[in-house]
Amino acid sequence: MARRGKKKGRPISGWLILDKPVGMGSTEAVSKVKWLFQAEKAGHAGTLDPLASGMLPIALGDATKTVPYVQDGAKIYRFAVAWGEERSTDDLEGPVTKTSETRPSEADIRALLPNYIGVIMQTPPQFSAIKIAGERAYDLAREGETVEIPAREVEIGRLDIVEHGADRTIFEVECGKGTYVRSLARDMGRDLGCFGHIADLRRTEVDPFTSEDFVTVAELEAALPPVSEGEDAPFSGVDRFAALDAFLIDTAAALECLPQVAISDEAASKIRLGNPVIVRGRDAPVEAEEACATARGKLVAIGAIEQGMFKPKRVFAG
Template sequence: MARRRKGRDISGWLVVDKPAGLTSADVVNKVRRAFDARKAGHAGTLDPAATGVLAIAFGEATKTVPYVTDAMKAYRFTVRLGAETNTDDAEGEVVRTSDLRPDDAAIKAAISAFIGEIEQVPPAFSAVKIDGERAYKRAREGEELTLASRPLWVEELLLTGRPSEDLVELELTCGKGGYVRAIARDLGRALGCLGHVETLRRLWSGPFDAEEDGVSLARIEEAGDPEALDALLLPLEDGLFDLPEARCPAESVGRLKNGNPAPVIGTGLEYGEECWASHDGRAIAVGRWKGGDLHPSRVFHT
């Protein structure tokens, strides 16, 4: 018989305003200990030097992580022109330099090539797997890596400021799997001046916003007792923001929770469309709408 994991059986989302200097895993571990949570995970890694939205799911909310991970995200970042590093950010070693400094008009013109469906090669120092091993582990050992490009949807890339000749401020809105460091690297190459990320902040991720929802680690530490901590949580249903909702009659609740198809009440749904069913405002299951029945793929026990 498997041993039961220790900790409180809580469910919901916590939006941490991640500080610089910690890995995403460090933050999850700190938060899990503070809440004494049995189960926790995050939706989208941030580099250690980055700040901003790190959405952490507890308990049954971890079943909604894929929907937040797949969602659009927005970043504000600063690119330092004139130098390329081996990590594509300020943490790495400078490998090439340039004295060229393009003006704002040239930067805006170059940005247009980075909007829409683009191909992006991830940084060598990234969590991409090569033959089952993380790329960053090989890169740290000095191996020269050639990573395959990946498609990325860029909704928006804006020049928002120019603090100095060497610094450019940008805001990016993109889909799943985007590397801001790669945007900085490739933009620098396109301009002929080279570049790397100096500062990076995730402004929002799916339904979660740093300014409206973000909670600092200091505030979590100050909360202390479980009741005060739990008051910081957002409902697990927030993770289903991008799916249509159907209503689950009382007589269907048991069947869905047991993983069986059951009638639900939906409006405007197409056959085979993914949706979630609620009863009294609580998520019961996610599944496919088929002729008035929901065929569950995920069920929630809260």
């Protein structure tokens, strides 16, 4: 029987809210953060295109179990639409496919905005990660194929004009999971009869995180202690990670959307063994499809509450 290899890295857990720079891909950003923290495991909650900057929540260790809850959170983007050109990628990366001499007035744009508020149908860009017959749309697009991508429902909470100029307009949008801001720019340009594409895109919030949680790559690198001669890792020893670990947000922060159940240390031990426990307390819910249990303020598990019993589904290390 083959022996399981020892995991490489530290069993560190928490959220790092990276202010991703333009030019860095989301996968590249995760790899960078994982290496800096020497973490066993890392993942991100929502891809951000290389040409976009801003919030990329990165989960380390056990926090990766909470990624779906952050992915489902509302997002805020600030973006600039350049009028007069439509591009194959709906941003600056692709070649121009359509042009117009028409430019919209601010009044024209304001009159259009209500059409984009609420639950709307949106067709993702040709260059997107949507799967068509098992293949990514952007792979097919790069091979020169034009594919039919079905429209889908997305939800826009608000769409505001921040600044309007002759050739471009800056907007801020609050939207739900699966919304493509590039598609917003494309569709508004078509509806206004002038075409348009994203000229600048920055994600400023992913619920429950805000811009106050931002950490830059430069700040992370500045927290690195000097590397001693012969060391493979950037540092060794728990104490030498203190400056980096201070940037982490507790794993439980991602679960503020769920009912919270405080339990005893004894109950926590039972849950970590996969056993259900009785939920106690005057305000404790009797039924909940999902809830999180905490002991002494520390996350213990995510589970369901049925007839007053908490039944664990995902357990977290103590």
